[in-house]
Amino acid sequence: MIARVTLLSTAALVAVLLDTVVLADLTLVGVAPATVPVMVIAVAFSDGPGRAMALGFGVGLLSDLISTGLVGVSALVLVLVAYTIGVARRLWMGGELTGKLLAGGVGTAGVALGELVLELVFSQTETSLAGGAGQVLTAGLFGLLLTPLIMPLMDWLSRQVADRLTGS
Amino acid sequence: MTDRRRRPRALLALLMLIALMLITIDFRAGDDGALAQLQRRALAVFAPLQEGVATLTRPVGEVVGAIGALGERQERIAELERELERVRQRRFAMADLERENAELRELLDMRERREFTTRASRIIAPPPGASRWTALVAAGADQGVERNMAVINANGLVGKVVTVTDSYSRIRLAASPQARYAVRLARNGEQALLSGRGERPMELELIEESEVNVQGGTQVVTRAYQGASIPDGLPVGRIVQGGPVEPTTSYSVAPVVDFSRLGVVMVVLDAPKPPFDLDDGEADAGPSIPGDGGAASPTPSPSIEQGAALPPVGGRPLETG
Numbered sequence: 001m002i003a004r005v006t007l008l009s010t011a012a013l014v015a016v017l018l019d020t021v022v023l024a025d026l027t028l029v030g031v032a033p034a035t036v037p038v039m040v041i042a043v044a045f046s047d048g049p050g051r052a053m054a055l056g057f058g059v060g061l062l063s064d065l066i067s068t069g070l071v072g073v074s075a076l077v078l079v080l081v082a083y084t085i086g087v088a089r090r091l092w093m094g095g096e097l098t099g100k101l102l103a104g105g106v107g108t109a110g111v112a113l114g115e116l117v118l119e120l121v122f123s124q125t126e127t128s129l130a131g132g133a134g135q136v137l138t139a140g141l142f143g144l145l146l147t148p149l150i151m152p153l154m155d156w157l158s159r160q161v162a163d164r165l166t167g168s
Numbered sequence: 169m170t171d172r173r174r175r176p177r178a179l180l181a182l183l184m185l186i187a188l189m190l191i192t193i194d195f196r197a198g199d200d201g202a203l204a205q206l207q208r209r210a211l212a213v214f215a216p217l218q219e220g221v222a223t224l225t226r227p228v229g230e231v232v233g234a235i236g237a238l239g240e241r242q243e244r245i246a247e248l249e250r251e252l253e254r255v256r257q258r259r260f261a262m263a264d265l266e267r268e269n270a271e272l273r274e275l276l277d278m279r280e281r282r283e284f285t286t287r288a289s290r291i292i293a294p295p296p297g298a299s300r301w302t303a304l305v306a307a308g309a310d311q312g313v314e315r316n317m318a319v320i321n322a323n324g325l326v327g328k329v330v331t332v333t334d335s336y337s338r339i340r341l342a343a344s345p346q347a348r349y350a351v352r353l354a355r356n357g358e359q360a361l362l363s364g365r366g367e368r369p370m371e372l373e374l375i376e377e378s379e380v381n382v383q384g385g386t387q388v389v390t391r392a393y394q395g396a397s398i399p400d401g402l403p404v405g406r407i408v409q410g411g412p413v414e415p416t417t418s419y420s421v422a423p424v425v426d427f428s429r430l431g432v433v434m435v436v437l438d439a440p441k442p443p444f445d446l447d448d449g450e451a452d453a454g455p456s457i458p459g460d461g462g463a464a465s466p467t468p469s470p471s472i473e474q475g476a477a478l479p480p481v482g483g484r485p486l487e488t489g
Binding site: 020022024030057060066067075079127 | 186292368428
């Protein structure tokens with residue numbers, strides 16, 4: 001348990017650093033690729049909603065604390081997406097790869113949409129309908145592209161922890 | 169319903185409740201609340217990590233970025249060559265204008281040009297979600313940086329400092345949808361308010377309806393007034409296009425700063441005070457300007473007609489400094 005929490009915490013920290021420093025400059029229509037939502041979705045897909053919600057809340061809170069936005073916005077949205085993906089994966093009847101790609105794309109777009117809606121509600125941004133739609137679609141596209149990279153990595157890390165625990 | 173199914177729902181409800189409480193508390197408390205203080209502390213802890221990662225990854229990022237921008241740079245080179253040719257053609261006319269300008273300055277007894285004390289700093293990282301229009305710089309209170317100080321680069325106004333820790337500061341870019349600045353048109357001094365619109369051009373609203381349309385290309389500069397920390401006369405943008413046939417008060421403004429390519433910026437540590445002063449009685453009698461965060465109500469510029477009220481734009485506070 002402790003090993004898994006340590007692993008997820010480290011992965012979350014690396015993801016936030018990656019998003020804020022490395023990927024933040026690679027913007028398309030004002031949206032940068034983000035590994036944090038994909039990581040949370042990966043955990044929701046592999047471990048279920050409980051662990052993914054805890055991770056989403058923690059990493060979302062960290063993202064909120066190092067930004068100038070309202071504290072709790074990213075945490076709330078990531079928790080909701082983690083729960084939705086974690087529950088919906090049981091209902092998915094298609095192949096695992098398609099399911100993961102779909103979850104990565106739609107989930108990341110959902111995170112962008114959720115944050116945008118909350119920022120609009122709390123007057124933190126002024127985005128036109130077309131601009132907002134473009135941002136959400138671009139975020140979804142980035143999520144779709146990052147999913148084949150991040151989900152296998154998260155699966156591999158989970159296996160490493162599981163093997164170590166079994167071995168010990 | 170089994171416990172196995174109930175547990176995630178209970179956790180969802182609990183975490184949502186906590187998140188909503190945090191949002192409510194932060195929204196109500198504003199910049200002086202406990203959560204804002206926590207954000208400053210988190211920034212102080214996290215910024216060195218970000219700086220370390222940026223130092224390690226910057227060379228790689230620059231190489232990748234350079235490859236990705238090859239086509240764009242070719243276009244830029246061609247554009248610069250055309251610009252150089254135009255500048256060459258105008259050189260003699262410009263020299264004449266410069267001479268005339270120098271004479272006018274002499275006549276106006278401007279013995280020396282305004283000089284700022286600045287602190288140069290590299291942009292470390294934008295925050296999560298590029299749409300939030302802020303940036304982190306490696307200069308903080310230890311370097312003399314204070315909240316609300318103006319941030320500039322070689323082209324003009326970049327934004328202003330909104331959060332300061334000992335070694336780092338976060339700046340809100342002028343294009344941020346939350347940014348509002350008191351400005352004037354460089355050509356005729358008409359006063360206006362400028363609002364950031366994110367990716368879209370900024371929006372300029374004249375304080376008073378002009379009888380003539382503002383020409384496209386007109387430069388927009390900052391306007392200082394008592395209590396403001398943003399220096400006067402900093403270029404902010406240019407009017408994108410003239411207004412319609414009928415006179416209007418609203419115009420689009422293209423920023424002079426390319427916010428997607430910020431490298432090194434300078435924090436203005438000692439913005440000169442406006443060359444005018446009001447005694448308390450006059451200041452109190454003047455129109456009110458919504459202060460930053462809605463708390464302060466700085467006194468207006470005496471050049472604004474007394475008794476005239478500045479129109480609120482979107483209910484957002486003015487970047488008063």
